[in-house]
Amino acid sequence: MGLTCAERLAELGLVLPPPPAPAAAYQPWDTLGDTVYTAGQLPIVDGALLRTGRLGDPLTTAEGAELAATAALNLLAVGAAAIGDLERLRVVKLTVFVASTPDFTEQHLVANGASELLAAVLGGHGVHARSAVGVSALPLGSPVEVEAVLTRH
Amino acid sequence: MGLTCAERLAELGLVLPPPPAPAAAYQPWDTLGDTVYTAGQLPIVDGALLRTGRLGDPLTTAEGAELAATAALNLLAVGAAAIGDLERLRVVKLTVFVASTPDFTEQHLVANGASELLAAVLGGHGVHARSAVGVSALPLGSPVEVEAVLTRH
Amino acid sequence: MGLTCAERLAELGLVLPPPPAPAAAYQPWDTLGDTVYTAGQLPIVDGALLRTGRLGDPLTTAEGAELAATAALNLLAVGAAAIGDLERLRVVKLTVFVASTPDFTEQHLVANGASELLAAVLGGHGVHARSAVGVSALPLGSPVEVEAVLTRH
DSSP states (O other): OOOOHHHHHHHTTOOOOOOOOOOSSOOSEEEETTEEEEOOBOOEETTEESOOSEETBEEOHHHHHHHHHHHHHHHHHHHHHHHSOGGGEEEEEEEEEEEBOTTOOOHHHHHHHHHHHHHHHHGGGGOOEEEEEEESBOGGGOSEEEEEEEEEO | OOOOHHHHHHHTTOOOOOOOOOOSSOOSEEEETTEEEEOOBOOEETTEESOOSEETTEEOHHHHHHHHHHHHHHHHHHHHHHHSOGGGEEEEEEEEEEEBOTTOOOHHHHHHHHHHHHHHHHGGGGOOEEEEEEESBOGGGOSEEEEEEEEEO | OOOOHHHHHHHTTOOOOOOOOOOSSOOSEEEETTEEEEOOBOOEETTEESOOSEETBEEOHHHHHHHHHHHHHHHHHHHHHHHSOGGGEEEEEEEEEEEBOTTOOOHHHHHHHHHHHHHHHHGGGGOOEEEEEEESBOGGGOSEEEEEEEEEO
16 A cells, blocks of 8 residues: 555565675576576575474474565565566566475465565565475575566566 | 367367466466466366375376376466467476475376377477476375466467 | 687587487477577486486485586587577576485585586576575486576577
8 A cells, every 4th residue: 555665574574685696606686588587595594594404394384484485585685686676576486495394285385475475565566476396405404495587567 | 180279178078177266375377478477286176186195105107197187287277367268378388396206207207198288289389398307295295286388379 | 718609618528419309298498589498408418317316315416516517518409409509598597406315405516517517618698597406306317407598699
């Protein structure tokens, strides 16, 4: 209702982190025409991974959803840097990889943590198509990894 | 030969299901320019997942391929709704996630169930680039999940 | 410095393999506008998979990185065929699937094998956004599978 994305972030008590520095062998995003492809984002805060381990054991669905939201906050930072303006960011497609024990089957509920944050901050422009899958392990032992296709609206 | 996609579907004894309703946190597809990104589709019929469990144990490759074909039928429904016309649908890229035991290595044969259905219904426009990977688990315990990049031809 | 991509390949002692033949149910790449989507590439040389098995057991990170580089060489072959000219190839997005034991967490280091080869051959046009994830198994028992979004520059 008239709030900017930056204001919605502040109401959620969140601060957009600085965009991640490019790693040695790849960069945080690349652009082709109107389409921005992001690198996979982890639940890293101030350079440190918040948790390690898999969903199912030891992490719960609620913990996973919070971690997914943190990864999505990093995605917003990448997107704002790529587009040049958080207010013009639109999320088109989200893929959520969830490190999972073989019997954990709530990847979609973990992914909701990311999806809901994006919609809370970006409004309708944060609503996207999505896949959520359970993987055996992720870099650095991260419980979740979130990548997106983004654009400017 | 001159058959429409709808006629090919009927010859296969298949009926296009209604497109899935948007879930709470995301939508079944999103469009950016000419490109349609779909959400991951599961082998759901009339709102119920046909099977649960992993390929390798207890599911066989043949069972997995059938389930992948059912997920691909849901993909056709999403695509027809997104494009507005099944007859104009083209499949560009398919990603097939297969819930797999660590020693199951026929993900490509499972994925053929989806690829072959798409080609049988859409003809040349159903032939696509593809990745098939084995994951540890999928939402709701689904054995397969199929997502696609689609366009209008 | 003024070297062509073909000359850089030769300096690395590498030869671009022939592009893979289309498989029965899908094709090695598909194009939508300026965007080329590749099929997932395996570390296959002369039609044979170099190794099978997972990272963590029995394969080491260094072995995985070499295998990822071989898969990336096949990706270059697909891209050169799709674009029609290796010298004009640009890599936009790379996804690296690494067959992993649940406690292997160096997927990003394995993926560097692919990323570094692409940059070594294509220069700045080989630098891309990237996701690396650990999966339970891959087709034919492959340790790695690499797919990309490519374009012409």
